[in-house]
Amino acid sequence: MKYQSDYIKLALPKGRFLSPTANLLKEIALDFKGYSSKTRRYRLQSVRFPGLSAKIFQEKDIPTQVAIGNYDLGICGLDWIEELTAGYPASAVIKISSLNYGEGGVYAVASYQMGISSIDELLAKRDNWRIVSEYPNLAQSFALNLRMKAFKIFPIWGAAEVYPPEDAGLAILWARNESEIETQGLIPLMKLFPVTAFLIANRESLENKNLSKVLTCFNNVAVNKNRVVTSSSDVIAKGEVMQQLHWQAKKIKLALPDGHQQLPTVQFLKCVGLSFKGYSGGMLNRRPSTDLDWLGVKVIRPQDMPLQVANKNFDLAITGKDWLLEHLYRFPSSPVMELLDLGSGGVKIVAAVNKDMPITNIDDLSSLIQNGKLTPLRVASEYINIADKYLRDNYINPYKLIPTWGASEAFLPEDADLLIDNIQTGKTLAQHNLKIIDVLFESTARLIGNKDSLSSSDKKEKIEFLIQTLQRGL
Amino acid sequence: MLPKDMLRFRHIEDIFRACCLDWGYQEVRTPTLEYLHLFTATGTLTPSRLGKVYSFLDWDGWSGERVVLRPDGTIPVARLYINNLSEHEIAKLFYVTNIFAFEETGRESRERWQCGAEFLGGAKLVADVETISLLKEVVCKLVLNNVMLQLSHAGLVKALIKELKLSHSEEARVTSRVLDGDWQALTEAKTTKPELDRFLSPLLSLKGKSSAFLQNTKALCQQVSLDLKSSMEDFINITTLLDNLGCNYEIDITAIRGFEYYTGVCFQLLANGKKIGGGGRYDDLVPLMGGKNAPACGFALYIDPIMKLLLLKNKKSNESGILIKGERPTLEVAKTCFTLAQSLHKAKHAVEVDFSEQEPDDYRWVITISVSEPSQFTITDRQTQQRWNITSVAEILTILGE
Numbered sequence: 001m002k003y004q005s006d007y008i009k010l011a012l013p014k015g016r017f018l019s020p021t022a023n024l025l026k027e028i029a030l031d032f033k034g035y036s037s038k039t040r041r042y043r044l045q046s047v048r049f050p051g052l053s054a055k056i057f058q059e060k061d062i063p064t065q066v067a068i069g070n071y072d073l074g075i076c077g078l079d080w081i082e083e084l085t086a087g088y089p090a091s092a093v094i095k096i097s098s099l100n101y102g103e104g105g106v107y108a109v110a111s112y113q114m115g116i117s118s119i120d121e122l123l124a125k126r127d128n129w130r131i132v133s134e135y136p137n138l139a140q141s142f143a144l145n146l147r148m149k150a151f152k153i154f155p156i157w158g159a160a161e162v163y164p165p166e167d168a169g170l171a172i173l174w175a176r177n178e179s180e181i182e183t184q185g186l187i188p189l190m191k192l193f194p195v196t197a198f199l200i201a202n203r204e205s206l207e208n209k210n211l212s213k214v215l216t217c218f219n220n221v222a223v224n225k226n227r228v229v230t231s232s233s234d235v236i237a238k239g240e241v242m243q244q245l246h247w248q249a250k251k252i253k254l255a256l257p258d259g260h261q262q263l264p265t266v267q268f269l270k271c272v273g274l275s276f277k278g279y280s281g282g283m284l285n286r287r288p289s290t291d292l293d294w295l296g297v298k299v300i301r302p303q304d305m306p307l308q309v310a311n312k313n314f315d316l317a318i319t320g321k322d323w324l325l326e327h328l329y330r331f332p333s334s335p336v337m338e339l340l341d342l343g344s345g346g347v348k349i350v351a352a353v354n355k356d357m358p359i360t361n362i363d364d365l366s367s368l369i370q371n372g373k374l375t376p377l378r379v380a381s382e383y384i385n386i387a388d389k390y391l392r393d394n395y396i397n398p399y400k401l402i403p404t405w406g407a408s409e410a411f412l413p414e415d416a417d418l419l420i421d422n423i424q425t426g427k428t429l430a431q432h433n434l435k436i437i438d439v440l441f442e443s444t445a446r447l448i449g450n451k452d453s454l455s456s457s458d459k460k461e462k463i464e465f466l467i468q469t470l471q472r473g474l
Numbered sequence: 475m476l477p478k479d480m481l482r483f484r485h486i487e488d489i490f491r492a493c494c495l496d497w498g499y500q501e502v503r504t505p506t507l508e509y510l511h512l513f514t515a516t517g518t519l520t521p522s523r524l525g526k527v528y529s530f531l532d533w534d535g536w537s538g539e540r541v542v543l544r545p546d547g548t549i550p551v552a553r554l555y556i557n558n559l560s561e562h563e564i565a566k567l568f569y570v571t572n573i574f575a576f577e578e579t580g581r582e583s584r585e586r587w588q589c590g591a592e593f594l595g596g597a598k599l600v601a602d603v604e605t606i607s608l609l610k611e612v613v614c615k616l617v618l619n620n621v622m623l624q625l626s627h628a629g630l631v632k633a634l635i636k637e638l639k640l641s642h643s644e645e646a647r648v649t650s651r652v653l654d655g656d657w658q659a660l661t662e663a664k665t666t667k668p669e670l671d672r673f674l675s676p677l678l679s680l681k682g683k684s685s686a687f688l689q690n691t692k693a694l695c696q697q698v699s700l701d702l703k704s705s706m707e708d709f710i711n712i713t714t715l716l717d718n719l720g721c722n723y724e725i726d727i728t729a730i731r732g733f734e735y736y737t738g739v740c741f742q743l744l745a746n747g748k749k750i751g752g753g754g755r756y757d758d759l760v761p762l763m764g765g766k767n768a769p770a771c772g773f774a775l776y777i778d779p780i781m782k783l784l785l786l787k788n789k790k791s792n793e794s795g796i797l798i799k800g801e802r803p804t805l806e807v808a809k810t811c812f813t814l815a816q817s818l819h820k821a822k823h824a825v826e827v828d829f830s831e832q833e834p835d836d837y838r839w840v841i842t843i844s845v846s847e848p849s850q851f852t853i854t855d856r857q858t859q860q861r862w863n864i865t866s867v868a869e870i871l872t873i874l875g876e
Contacts, residue, residue, distance in 0.1 A: 128511075150514060150515055151514070
């Protein structure tokens with residue numbers, strides 16, 4: 001590929017590495033105006049070099065964006081680079097250098113209750129291991145390299161630490177240190193690697209394009225002392241360890257959502273007279289307690305709930321209609337079903353494009369593609385299966401799906417043409433110069449359950465009691 | 475594969491099938507989609523092999539179960555044997571199948587074809603020699619240049635590694651490296667055991683041409699484990715029998731890689747220096763997969779490299795061919811053409827029908843059916859330039875029969 005210009009694009013991380021990265025860039029005189037944790041902008045311009053721009057991404061998206069060549073350079077944690085290359089060893093992403101700041105590492109952990117304390121003991125136990133991880137590719141190569149004979153990998157969006165021992169034997173997760181793992185009632189079996197921030201480059205850019213002015217700036221980084229990030233934003237609730245113990249004994253297992261859906265769920269539960277200690281307050285306990293002695297509760301990501309309910313790790317869960325459909329479109333014969341529309345936490349799932357695109361609806365988009373423009377259509381979405389179905393149903397062809405991990409609106413217009421995302425008010429879309437061309441459906445909080453649990457004579461009565469209780473809030 | 479490739483493919487397949495059937499092997503076919511755990515369960519495929527499988531979620535993918543495109547030919551056949559045929563003392567099976575593996579350069583094919591035979595159950599020594607004989611016979615009939623059979627012995631190699639008395643993890647590491655073809659691992663480790671060097675060095679660096687080589691090596695190693703001795707004994711017996719059968723081979727312990735599930739003799743076949751097949755004894759596989767204690771061995775020939783090496787003459791396919799030429803595709807003419815074609819097919823003649831205006835190229839016989847006189851055939855012998863006007867099918871058959 002020949003490049004028209006030497007205009008350089010850099011992908012910068014949100015989240016845990018934002019402030020240390022901003023500090024570093026300032027130090028090496030490569031700062032970008034507005035790159036701070038308070039920013040609401042995604043596109044940044046270099047203060048020093050007119051031919052250099054940057055965009056802010058979820059860290060997880062950065063290795064992919066650099067590998068496919070949308071960005072020449074990127075900064076992100078080693079864990080997400082390794083996750084990409086474990087799955088796709090031929091990815092066109094080159095690690096240039098460690099930036100000497102970072103935190104923690106990726107660990108393989110088990111629960112104390114499993115009665116194992118090392119990898120050797122783990123291998124001696126001939127189980128069919130269930131492994132949960134935000135890093136499914138790393139988890140798979142971990143299992144293969146240990147020559148584990150039987151294992152199942154469950155990709156999740158987050159909160160891996162809450163799964164063992166009931167809902168997974170092992171978790172591959174990022175943690176600050178071993179003592180953090182231990183406070184969560186878990187035991188670190190193996191540290192896969194420490195996580196530091198890395199400067200990465202696209203292979204072709206490195207081969208063909210002059211990136212030297214930016215690379216030179218990074219030359220002095222290695223000399224600097226190690227910087228260790230300390231963050232206090234996510235302190236673990238002490239005493240959590242103790243509460244794990246009787247989970248298995250509970251007759252009915254319920255999953256409650258964290259994140260955006262937490263607050264509306266708390267309010268709804270309060271209104272029907274159900275209270276969960278550790279769920280409603282400021283400090284989140286991922287295993288809240290309740291007065292109902294037959295009910296076990298865990299707080300996990302709403303995205304992960306349908307899969308967990310399908311596997312009977314939970315009988316019931318409160319998640320969004322969006323994530324239920326996302327699951328059912330992928331697995332139509334899944335034993336998960338909707339039990340109740342709680343009506344709270346409403347969002348709209350919409351299709352949006354850049355304001356400057358001369359279309360007003362999906363049919364316009366379709367004819368635009370048929371006329372040879374926008375082929376293939378690049379679609380960014382957190383909802384891969386919903387997006388896939390929507391595009392098929394509307395005879396949009398050809399298209400390319402770009403899975404994202406949040407902040408999807410930042411992909412348009414440079415790195416995607418169409419966005420399938422959820423909105424509350426539409427303000428964010430407008431701020432990013434986007435317009436809605438279709439509303440796919442409205443999504444509210446739903447109580448979902450496993451069909452088998454519902455027909456189990458053991459559980460039926462209790463589940464019906466919970467449904468009736470929740471119905472009072474409608 | 476294009477028509478010219480398929481000719482080569484079928485040629486190899488036909489020879490392979492005929493040879494297997496002659497030896498009393500029965501053909502089987504296994505599913506293209508298998509569960510991943512079938513291949514991880516035995517712990518016999520290396521992590522690097524398993525890292526290259528195409529795996530994805532099935533309809534019940536929420537359960538975390540993954541399915542894969544068959545990455546190996548032998549393990550599915552062993553499964554088929556365990557589930558359906560294990561009451562027989564001996565099962566001799568063969569297959570022609572495709573296997574799939576990630577191809578990272580994007581230049582090679584992700585799908586590779588192989589034809590393989592497996593001998594499950596039965597006495598070890600004769601089964602080993604029978605499969606090698608079958609393999610040699612197939613290759614002989616394929617008429618390939620510079621074919622070489624290389625022999626090694628997985629049991630011997632594993633016993634050798636054990637002899638180094640390494641720690642458990644160190645031993646696993648050396649085994650993995652050797653499996654991936656890095657024999658340096660063994661030479662590095664052996665420096666700590668000078669007493670092994672006496673026989674290890676010749677065994678690793680020389681290439682024997684007869685069982686005498688192994689007899690000599692055996693004479694050099696006295697203070698060794700029972701495992702090593704019995705592997706050596708087994709290897710000597712097999713090579714002696716091959717010597718007696720006049721089978722040429724080269725003993726090269728280090729030539730063979732990726733012998734993941736092999737336990738005894740293993741071999742590979744080269745033609746013009748290219749690997750075109752391999753196999754060996756795998757006694758642990760069936761019991762590891764939950765079957766009974768069944769010794770087994772087998773081989774696979776790799777169709778793709780053989781297709782490139784095949785010395786096939788581009789024979790003129792139609793030098794005795796028959797073409798029925800309809801002058802115009804009217805209903806009447808078409809009906810006559812197809813009726814005639816059916817009659818000739820019934821009489822076991824290969825016949826093609828053509829309505830185009832193209833000049834027919836390499837057919838010997840051309841039968842023309844014209845518009846005006848539907849019952850009238852004109853048959854031309856393009857070899858002798860003779861021409862007949864004919865009214866019945868019987869007359870055509872007489873002319874063709876002469």
